[in-house]
Amino acid sequence: MQLIERSLGAIGAATLGFCTTIGRVILFALRATSHIFRPPFYGRELAQQLMQIGYFSLPVVGLTALFTGAALALQIYSGGARFNAEAVVPSIVAIGMVRELGPVLGGLMVAGRVASSIAAELGTMRVTEQIDALTTLSTNPMKYLVAPRLAAATLAMPVLVAVGDTIGIMGGYLVGTNRLGFNASAYVQNTTDFLQFQDIASGLAKAAVFGFIVALMGCYHGYNSGRGAAGVGRATINAVVSASVMILAANYILTEAFF
Amino acid sequence: MIDIKGVHKSFGAHHVLQGVNMKIAKGESMVIIGGSGTGKSVLLKCILGLETPDAGSILVYGQEADQGDRDAFLARFGMLFQGAALFDSLPVWQNVAFRLLRGAGKLSKTDARDLAVEKLRRVGLRADVADKFPAELSGGMQKRVGLARAIAADPEIIFFDEPTTGLDPIMSGVINELIREIVVEMGATAMTITHDMSSVRAIADKVAMLHDGAVQWSGPIAKLETSGNPYLDQFLHGRAEGPIEAVR
Numbered sequence A: 001m002q003l004i005e006r007s008l009g010a011i012g013a014a015t016l017g018f019c020t021t022i023g024r025v026i027l028f029a030l031r032a033t034s035h036i037f038r039p040p041f042y043g044r045e046l047a048q049q050l051m052q053i054g055y056f057s058l059p060v061v062g063l064t065a066l067f068t069g070a071a072l073a074l075q076i077y078s079g080g081a082r083f084n085a086e087a088v089v090p091s092i093v094a095i096g097m098v099r100e101l102g103p104v105l106g107g108l109m110v111a112g113r114v115a116s117s118i119a120a121e122l123g124t125m126r127v128t129e130q131i132d133a134l135t136t137l138s139t140n141p142m143k144y145l146v147a148p149r150l151a152a153a154t155l156a157m158p159v160l161v162a163v164g165d166t167i168g169i170m171g172g173y174l175v176g177t178n179r180l181g182f183n184a185s186a187y188v189q190n191t192t193d194f195l196q197f198q199d200i201a202s203g204l205a206k207a208a209v210f211g212f213i214v215a216l217m218g219c220y221h222g223y224n225s226g227r228g229a230a231g232v233g234r235a236t237i238n239a240v241v242s243a244s245v246m247i248l249a250a251n252y253i254l255t256e257a258f259f
Numbered sequence B: 001m002i003d004i005k006g007v008h009k010s011f012g013a014h015h016v017l018q019g020v021n022m023k024i025a026k027g028e029s030m031v032i033i034g035g036s037g038t039g040k041s042v043l044l045k046c047i048l049g050l051e052t053p054d055a056g057s058i059l060v061y062g063q064e065a066d067q068g069d070r071d072a073f074l075a076r077f078g079m080l081f082q083g084a085a086l087f088d089s090l091p092v093w094q095n096v097a098f099r100l101l102r103g104a105g106k107l108s109k110t111d112a113r114d115l116a117v118e119k120l121r122r123v124g125l126r127a128d129v130a131d132k133f134p135a136e137l138s139g140g141m142q143k144r145v146g147l148a149r150a151i152a153a154d155p156e157i158i159f160f161d162e163p164t165t166g167l168d169p170i171m172s173g174v175i176n177e178l179i180r181e182i183v184v185e186m187g188a189t190a191m192t193i194t195h196d197m198s199s200v201r202a203i204a205d206k207v208a209m210l211h212d213g214a215v216q217w218s219g220p221i222a223k224l225e226t227s228g229n230p231y232l233d234q235f236l237h238g239r240a241e242g243p244i245e246a247v248r
Ligand SMILES: Nc1ncnc2c1ncn2[C@@H]1O[C@H](COP(=O)(O)OP(=O)(O)O)[C@@H](O)[C@H]1O
Pocket: B011, B016, B035, B036, B037, B038, B039, B040, B041, B042, B043
């Protein structure tokens, strides 16, 4: 009896904790977003973050897309061969990359690279009282630290994914023409013929949402980091894990919405 | 001018402040002493509104920290943090001039830099430090950069959290004199936390001793030696025996 009571209590406490966290994250997101649109604006910080989050993530996202596109071409070929439908390779590679794999894999890679670095940076600033110091110098840390990161990630991610999509399709093209015996111009023709504007737009919209999620999780966990090096470590792990899970969950919801 | 009444602050089950009362008049230099972990830094953060007290009130010019215009409230203050809290992504001079480079009354880059170099000189740092990054400096130098940043905008009220910890005796003397100068010449109100009795004697108009979450003694510096307060005497003479338990 006592055991049941205690385990029910534990489940209840965990549920309450979970709900409080969700509430806190939503409030944090609303507060931070409102700062993006209200002056003063910190343009230099925004530019810096665009470099950090966008430009420096290009290699990671590009390489991920290249290998994914290449592998995808092989898989679709071997699957398509069972129905004598090898010819679908170019169009399915393109649609798969643009609608799903480009944004999701790009998002996950950026979650690993950017959510962790934001959480570690803001966490260290919290622990060493730099965030308190900002406040005493009449600078709102939400506006100066969080808003530029959110804006930069939301803007940069679609561009990153667009570049990634292109590279991924090129990976498929390289495998298709060199390994699977496709005719080069037919491959390109087939890719462009079947790709619709809606495929591209939905993929890029997903990317913007994923960018927002990555920066939000990095900022939230870093900003509320616990004390000491251990606190920053925990903040970093939580940022990456929660960003990744949220990206996958949001991906399903958005895919349903665009279906 | 700063009026602290019955302030309580706990972190979980840890009751740090348990009814702190303190009054600081305009232009006065108050020094807070007490063992480490007694909540001296937490008290300063409560005044600034960086931590919210669980109970009690803190009035600055008759105004609560969270009432009214927060920017105007904070613009009056300068604060040196215990760990310096320099922004490590910015060079030293931009740290010092941080407030002067943005907001109302913003200076041009060259003016702000000149002012930063001048403030650095006052805390005993040469101009070539200005372009270094905080991570390239020793702990004592970082502390002094933090001090320069705290005084850069000539605030009315300045908090110094252990300004001389980690400094050599000569540099401590320079900093003590500087703090005294700021209070006397600029008419600023200062609250200083320190463990260094030579600093207390050099800086203080009044002294308050914090222990067990409350002010155990406070009074003018002249009465420090003759207070007859057992807590204060134990602290002043560094005795292991007395009302303050040294856990071993
Ligand atoms: N944000 C916080 N969370 C939990 N405990 C804290 C926090 N800030 C301070 N404390 C605790 O409060 C006590 C007083 O801290 P502090 O004011 O820094 O002491 P000191 O008098 O040495 O400056 C310490 O035991 C510290 O661990």
